[in-house]
Amino acid sequence: MIKEIGAEEFAGLRDAGLVLVDFYSTTCGPCKMLAFILADVDKELGDELTIVKLDFDRNPELVEEFGIKGYPTLVLLRDGEEVARSAGLKQKPEIVKMVESARA
Helix, strand or coil: CCEECCHHHHHCCCCCCEEEEEEECCCCHHHHHHHHHHHHHHHHHCCCCEEEEEECCCCHHHHHHHCCCCCCEEEEEECCEEEEEEECCCCHHHHHHHHHHHHC
C-alpha cells in the first residue's frame, strides 16, 4: 500500500530496508500519471519494498536534503542510503528494473 507521509514519518523509514520515495506535487500532471504506475509496481513488488509519497511543497527540508530539483523524482533507499534515483515520468518496467538492481 502506498502511503503519503511527512518528514516525521519519513525519519522512521530510514532503516526499513528498501523504500521507494516519490517526491511529487499535487499540481503536476506527470506526478498524477506516475501514481497509477506506482500502484501497479506496489502490486508486483509490495512485499519487497515500501513505497511512500512526499509532497514536494509540504516537505521542503527533505527536498533540500535529497537535492530534489523537480518532480516527479523517485529516490530508492536501502537501509536509509540512496541507491538509485530517477527524475521524470517513468514506466513500470523501468521502475521495477531499478528496484531489482538495488536488491543485490
